[in-house]
Amino acid sequence: MEKKSSGNRLVTESADHLRDLILARPAGEQIGSLSEVAAELGVGIVTVQQAARILEHEGLLSVKRGPGGGYYGARPDHEAIERAFATYMRVHNIGYREAFELTVLLDCDIICAAARELPKTQLGVISRLIERLDNIENAEDCIRFENDFRESLFELFERPLLELLSHVAMQLYTAQSDPAIFAQAVPLQEWKQGRRRILDAIHCRDEELANFEAHRFRRMVLRWSTA
Known part of the structure; x- marks a missing residue:
């Protein structure tokens, strides 16, 4: 049992080392042949093969055979990660409402960045979002x-x-298909007023005001979630 545990630990450590090598290089670059990777990691070929299977499953490694073959770095498919994350949250009974709350908690950074760095040529995007608020009638x-x-x-x-979290939240909502989830958590008029204040601050390119309004909206969401 101790020998098996030691072997598993070696495979895990080798996978960690190989993962670091992959992420330090551009996607698609050759990491090396089986024997070269084994020498780099200082382990046997069987251990490398077991570690490689872990990283293949993670979407970080591809194996090519024949001339020019070997191990090549890769990057996981975004949609696959989103599906896996959404499934994990559903398994643990985390629904759309909780995902929405977490997303809003992370909003402050990007809202401030928009107010600070938004090109003048993109102000029309914000204007159109503001106009849409008048036509919002339901969850x-x-x-x-x-x-x-x-x-x-x-x-x-x-x-x-x-x-990632925003896309997962939408997947959870689609899976649950229940607008009441949002309606029960968020009073419509308060939500519209909060979003309008944020968009107005971005449109004015006022970072300080945008930060204030983003945090005020976040506090409202926390109040809604605990009501």
Whole structure:
């Protein structure tokens, strides 16, 4: 039993080392042949093969055979990660409402970045979002707006964690297909007023005001979630 445990630990450590090698290089670059990787890690060929299977499952490694073959670094498919994350949350009974709350908690950073760095040529995007608020009448409209609001900012600013969580939240909502989940958590008029104040601050390119309004909206969400 102790020998088996030691072997498993060696495979895990080798996988960790190999993962570091892959992430330190551009996707698609050759890491080395089986024997070269074994020499790099200081372990046997069988251990490398077992570690490689772990990283293949993670989407970080591909194996090519024949001339020029060997181990090549890769990057996981975004949609696969989102599906896995959404499944994990559903297994642990984390629903759309909780995912939405977490997303809003992470919003402050990208909202401030938008107010600080938004190019003048993109102000029309914010103006159109402000105009849409007048036509929002129900929870379905709110959810679509929340998604479009963030997608508009993701196109301008890279925030991978927030983008992942936002996409997962939409997957959870789609899976549950119940607008009442949002309606029960968020009073419509308060939500519209909060989002309008944030968008106005971004449009004015007032970072201090945007930060204030983003945190005020976050406090409202926390109040809704604990009511």
